[in-house]
Amino acid sequence: MWKTILRRILIMIPELIVLSILVFLLAKAMPGDPFTGSINPKSNPAEIHRLMKANGLFDPWYVQYWHWVVNLFHGNLGMSYEYQMPVVDLIKQRGMNTLWLAAFTMILTYAIGLPLGIYAGKKEGKWPDTLIRIYTYVTMSIPFFVVLVIGIWIFGYALGWFPTSGSVSPSVSGLGPTLLSRLGHIILPGLLGALFGTVNIIQYLRSQVIDSKHSAFVKTEIAKGVPTKAIYRHHIFRNSVLPIAAFAGYSITGLLTGSIFTEMIFSYPGMGQLFLNAVNFRDYTVITTLVLLYGFLNLLGTLISDIVLSIVDPRIRIE
């Protein structure tokens, strides 16, 4: 098993390097230079030229890339010229909001997906199963952002049950009320996100449960007179649920991508919204850092998932 994990980590290194080169080239391809925002438009062109030379902007790209990577390792990601503060601080600030929302969505996803998936498998072919399958079919077909828009329209504006923008109401103070207000702001986007995130879990669990239901060992247990409930609790449930843990890592990608839509529609001040703003203001340091960060998180997510899967399911290790 350690061999698999080690190999998996080794594969990660070239991927990380290619990702960083890609992000660097993206940054280079964007019009303007790092000084566009910070220098006085009246500056002398010769002075700008000197500044650019001093900062190595005329070096060959691989030299520039090297400097960029070295800076990266020192935690020096540059300044956001829109917010006039270090990108690291900016991301720390916004990242917390996105983390709140993502964690909440994740919890809801499992809270909805686990019971529904197992129940559907248990009731295979009966009406609860049909109902759950219709639900997965619908959520699989419709684009996420359309449902977010309709969701905020109905529950946010028309019924007025949930706030439609921000992460905390501006008027609240104190720890308790602030937390409550935060929760209030993430319930609707989190719930909608979870309703859409459950599809994979439900489909996987359903087929797992059906498979184990028809397997020889379950039939043996039934023949021996073990009560159905016990079989489900000890065997079917345990067999099916463990691999589900691995989905958490993979779903990071979905959560982050979804967060761009969610944060835009709910005007939620997280990293997705930060990214869209940065693109609109051409705030390049923020854009490149976020693309790199999201890529890195994707990488980490798949790595963790693969490791979890290889621990849980020995068949994967053999290859």
Add this chain to the structure above:
Amino acid sequence: MAYEFSGRDELSDAELLELSQEAENEATPSTIRVMLNEFKADKTAMASAIFIVAFILLVVIGSFFVNVPQIMQTDLMGYYAKPFTNYILGGDSSGRPILSQLVVGSRNSILIAIGLTAISSTFGVVYGLVSGYYGGYIDLTMQRVYDFMMIIPMLMTIIVLVTIIPHYNAITLTLLLSIFYWMGTSRLIRSSSLAESQKDYVAASKVAGTSNFKIMFREILPNISSLIIVDTTLSFAENIGVETGLSYLGFGLPDGTPSLGTLIANANDPNNITQYWWTWLPAALEIILLCLAISYVGQVLRRTANASQRRGN
């Protein structure tokens, strides 16, 4: 016994050939025939398929009668016109008719989705087929590329690329999106191509000296064609969401080119979303209906591809 033998003499060789051909056809019905039967057995699927085709024809033909520059002009008389007053579906914040925008926008969105599906599915199929057929180091290398593509934050990268490409239009957008949406198909095709290439007919073909190219595209490809049809249909529904989502965020089709996504983007204005619902709701409902119908057809096709789940005979 003797009688049966004599009976056989009455058939000419040509007739015999025809009969055996018929028997063979019945034993292994063509993919298309099976799919048609399946649609006949499922009235909802039939209705969905007819709805999709009719809808696409309607918006494509209808859009010929719409003068795009003219409808995209500001018209003060139609400023937030209510439905059934100035225009059938009302007007938006610049007094532009929603219905005409909807027709042209649907055409743009659907055509981009078709183009995107065609390009990305073709690439995904070839990629998966080659990767799965050769296996070994070729597969390993190709899968590393696949893994890397999966790590890239797709939506963000597309948004950045859209903003740095100087002059882009529907075609550049389609090509750009195609770079990022072939992985699902390639994964699926790879696994079935991997399984298929282990089968005896492939081994026999190899021994007989058939070229790899021919085995892949003339022998394996037809055998997984039903799978490809299913995947293409489902990708099509998904791809409608891809372009409209991007246009919704403001990074899809350029300004002045209506799309279903830009129409739904009207909902970003709190006034529009509550008071002037007709500016965005029709487009949203249309996407939902269209995607549900396409995806339903996809599910039916999936049942067809999987013989054990068929309903028709």
